Amino acid sequence: QQQVKQSPQSLIVQKGGIPIINCAYENTAFDYFPWYQQFPGKGPALLIAIRPDVSEKKEGRFTISFNKSAKQFSLHIMDSQPGDSATYFCAASEGSGNTPLVFGKGTRLSVIA
Amino acid sequence: ETGVTQTPRHLVMGMTNKKSLKCEQHLGHNAMYWYKQSAKKPLELMFVYNFKEQTENNSVPSRFSPECPNSSHLFLHLHTLQPEDSALYLCASSQGYSGRYGYTFGSGTRLTVV
Numbered sequence: 001q002q003q004v005k006q007s008p009q010s011l012i013v014q015k016g017g018i019p020i021i022n023c024a025y026e027n028t029a030f031d032y033f034p035w036y037q038q039f040p041g042k043g044p045a046l047l048i049a050i051r052p053d054v055s056e057k058k059e060g061r062f063t064i065s066f067n068k069s070a071k072q073f074s075l076h077i078m079d080s081q082p083g084d085s086a087t088y089f090c091a092a093s094e095g096s097g098n099t100p101l102v103f104g105k106g107t108r109l110s111v112i113a
Numbered sequence: 114e115t116g117v118t119q120t121p122r123h124l125v126m127g128m129t130n131k132k133s134l135k136c137e138q139h140l141g142h143n144a145m146y147w148y149k150q151s152a153k154k155p156l157e158l159m160f161v162y163n164f165k166e167q168t169e170n171n172s173v174p175s176r177f178s179p180e181c182p183n184s185s186h187l188f189l190h191l192h193t194l195q196p197e198d199s200a201l202y203l204c205a206s207s208q209g210y211s212g213r214y215g216y217t218f219g220s221g222t223r224l225t226v227v
Contacts (some may be wrong), residue, residue: 009143033211043115043218044156057130089156093211100169101212106155 006104021075021107023090030092038087080111116140119219134222136187136204144207151200163210171174194226
């Protein structure tokens, strides 16, 4: 059973565009939602995270939008650059702290000049 | 470097070989993880250790055997593997089991079974 559904599987955008990656979940016990970025040959690295008490969080060109009622959250990359080309994973964890992070299946982003 | 070091970076082994993957962290984290990354299942959790105790084993075949001698070191012992076991094996650590302070991943071991 996939607890976090991520889409699209792959995405190609022009430089300067705003790619959007979406994730949806069912478990209402989830209360922490991070995004990880993975470059080829490297492990995933924490990019940005949000808790459900806010609807949006920005860090530089990266923004998470969170819709608690719809149980959805998304990553937006403003003014995307070729260096943003990577695989992005959304994830979720429960407030109990008794289970590890649940990851989505990833989105391979290519930003072309 | 992320603070989580995995060795070797690349490994080619025959189906009858025995080898071990090593992971080391000196971040003071108490939880360590093994993930398998392949095209079919991008981040597949294999094992979790929390304070050196194994807390998760996601139906992993017995040809994979983890070992956590202390909170800084994690091993994955491999024997009689199959070609479908070829993948990137990632180690991660975290402060706290749920990853609310972030998982720190190593760069992985690229395993090829021939």
